[in-house]
Every structure is written in structure tokens, then in C-alpha cells.
Amino acid sequence: MAGAVVIDEAFFARGVVQVARDLVGCVVRHGGVAGRIVETEAYHSDEPASHSYAGRTARTAILFGPPGIAYVYRSYGIHALLNAVCEDEAAGAAVLIRALEPLEGLESMRARRGLQDGAALCSGPGKLTQALGVVLEHNGTSLLRGPVRIEPPPAALAAPRLVAGPRIGITKATDLPWRFSQAGSRYVSKPWPAGGRGA
DNA sequence: CATGGGATTGACT
DNA sequence: GTCAATCCCATGC
DSSP states (O other): OOSOOOOSHHHHHSOHHHHHHHHTTOEEEETTEEEEEEEEEEEOTTSTTSGGGGOOOTTTGGGGSOTTBEEEEEETTTEEEEEEEESOTTTOEEEEEEEEEEEEOHHHHHHHHTOOOHHHHSSSHHHHHHHHTOOGGGTTOBTTTBSEEEEOOOTTSOOOOEEEEOOSSOSSSTTOOOEEEETTOTTSSSOOOGGGOOO
């Protein structure tokens, strides 16, 4: 594992859980605004929590497309959530980007969010899209070429230590440990239970 | 065609 | 801790 991580279509074409793990530490950039991914979740059409579970529809067509594409959808009528499509066109798989550590363009983030506190700028899937200016119109655009891009982890930053656990905010398949985050990060959407205590 | 629910957030008690 | 906001779309009759 000596070579640098390369983010290309093959990176996203691998198993969605592996991609979810490897995306922690990568950077999401939209113009001059960027943040380091500290939390992700994996979704696959084989399990009922995924939008693609019911099969290919107008809404989920993007999920059944090529990997490396952004799937952006509206949640609870108000929030835009950002996903990266993974695996092949039959998988209906994607990684939800749940939280970022702000790196660049903090002033733009604060202006869009109407907040000052850095830890709260991107600590949730709806928050980070607002902070980055990601909107529904980015649905179907390439995460490799932009306008919204995913970049390899900065060489200056150490590889994060991962924590895995059940996904958040879903009512089905809650047993799958498909949520991944950077251990100890204060930028995650929800803190992890300490010492294996229940939430 | 009517209805219900959701991968959330923020404000309020 | 509780709860409303607000829109897309899957499901059911």
C-alpha cells in the first residue's frame, strides 16, 4: 500500500462498504469550498433501507447508473443529501456523505449556514450540502470531474482511524454496521456511544 | 387519484 | 426531550 490513493471510476466501482470506509479522510470540494469526509454510510439495493431497494424508478435511476456519479435527493422536503454512486449498474449502491471537517472556504460556509461555529458547519448530511452549496441540480453530475468533486486524502493529514456502527435515521436494516467515521472526530453528525453503551 | 412516509434540522418546552 | 416544516414519490384503491 505504498502508492497514493487514486480517485477514479474504478475506486467507486468496488464494493460499496469498502468505498464507504475508504472515503473517510477524502476531500469533497465545490469550487473554493472544501471539507474532509469524517463520516459515511453505505447503501445497497439488497437491503431495505436503500432507496434502490424497490428497484429502478425515476427517482433512483441515478443509483442504477455508472459509479462515480453524484446522487443528490431531497430529504424531508427541505434538505439535499449527497451520495456517491458505487459498484456496477445492477447494484443500486451508493455511499452517503454524512459529515465533513471544514478545510477551505470557511467564510462561504459560514455565510451559507448563517453560523460561526466551525464544528457545526458540516456536521450532518443536510448541513454539509448547504455549506458547500450542493443542490439538487448536481444530481447526476460526475464526482470525478466536478463541479462537485471528491479528491484523495491530503498527504499532510494522517490516515484516520475508523469506527463502524449502525446507520442513523433509518427504520429498516438497522443491524447492518454500515456507518463509518473518523474515530474521535468532533465534526461527526452524532457522537458515538462511549465504551459500547447503547445510544 | 389520495395518502403516507422519509438516509434531517432547528426551535421550543 | 418533543415536534413541526415541507416536497418527492412509492404504494394502494
